[in-house]
Amino acid sequence: MPRTSSNSILDHLPAALRKSLLSRMELVDLPVNTMLLRPGVPPEFAHFMTSGITSVVTYMANGAGAEVGLIGKEGFVEAMHLLGSANSPTTAFIQVEGSALRIPFKELEKEVFATPVLLRRVLEFVQRHNFALTQLAACNGLHEIEERLARWVLMVQDRVDSPKFDLTQEFLASMLGASRTSVTLAAGSLQRSGLIEYKRGHIRILDAEKLLTAACECYPIVRDLTHDDR
Amino acid sequence: MPRTSSNSILDHLPAALRKSLLSRMELVDLPVNTMLLRPGVPPEFAHFMTSGITSVVTYMANGAGAEVGLIGKEGFVEAMHLLGSANSPTTAFIQVEGSALRIPFKELEKEVFATPVLLRRVLEFVQRHNFALTQLAACNGLHEIEERLARWVLMVQDRVDSPKFDLTQEFLASMLGASRTSVTLAAGSLQRSGLIEYKRGHIRILDAEKLLTAACECYPIVRDLTHDDR
């Protein structure tokens, strides 16, 4: 399977089912900031990420936001929406450009509830995503910015398979629910310690080992949840 | 149906299915602090709350914790665990004494995946619970203690149907991911404004209207998610 169409969930499906799904899917490029999901709006497509990262964020009325999820090729974006018809308070958009295999949401919905194997895989993903979310929910309230920044950077790295990617500090601030000033300070600190290099929206991990130490305990917990092979 | 055995999920099932389930369930009293779920331990029973409140909390290594869920008679405690076999990082225990209809977890699991209607109801609950969680995750990081305290009190009230219940400030602190001092100050402020009365672990809501104003925007969002009639 070519690298650009590899998605963990699809890859682990029985061959026949995978083929059937793939035949109805379309590989789409996803530039930065592409909106995949808005609060209260039912999704048109489901996006099985094959590269890049989707951020799931909850925004408050005053515009402040905080990360509540990060989805790469280990998952797909609209999983939660398959479970029912409640209004989602979240926004999802492309944080690191990439691509996804997309399928009309209604079609996936039908398939999921008609195909037990697929349903199980979807629910397993929902479970892992949810457990990760509980950890991040506590993390947001309890840990300091520098630890959370380190965690975030590592989480992104896991999903892009590269020590180098693009993220402005302004953007990071809204992800971490912090002010840009604080992010600059935290990033500066990590940079002075030689863990990362930051250059106008380009970030590079220099020492992943030490970064792990700088991150809060939430990182390995969340990583195991989202990147364990089952 | 007697008040003590009323649970929203069970109540909305087709009569035959409900009867079948109820015949295999046991009504149990749940005193304060009863543990229902520990991190990484598969649940033995599922508890459909009929009164009282279960708190779902994520604890960090240093003992600090934060709320990631509140379950009353609108739901049941171990829903997430039905979806797969990943390790949950959460702890669940009784926060306000009450009762629940419990059923061996394995038995419910079998039933859920054999009975589409039941599965749908379960997934709907999981979805609502999850969307609420995304809101609370952001809330934990972005809102101030007094607003969150007001929100918490209202959420508890919704689930006990009473303006009066027992909660120590020490406990509230660990729920809100704050220090006891901060909770005392916030509670004192709400008390001086005449919104609540606090007396040695006994809290009484005096002015629910104003409390709504004092709470952050998250309260109505979460309430609609968890207490909407579908």
Added chain:
DNA sequence: CCCATTATGTTCGATAGAGAACATACTGAA
């Protein structure tokens, strides 16, 4: 190559909250 734009760096005052220490007051069991 230049300039407008955008991203980062830096400083400063203000503040929410942490954490410790101690005082007070209520409660229930003996």
Added chain:
DNA sequence: TTCAGTATGTTCTCTATCGAACATAATGGG
């Protein structure tokens, strides 16, 4: 009724973070 235990009230110092303001520096389109 008394006392030990527990919950709340209060004060203080300390620190992380905010928010605003401004400086600097890189970037890319013309």
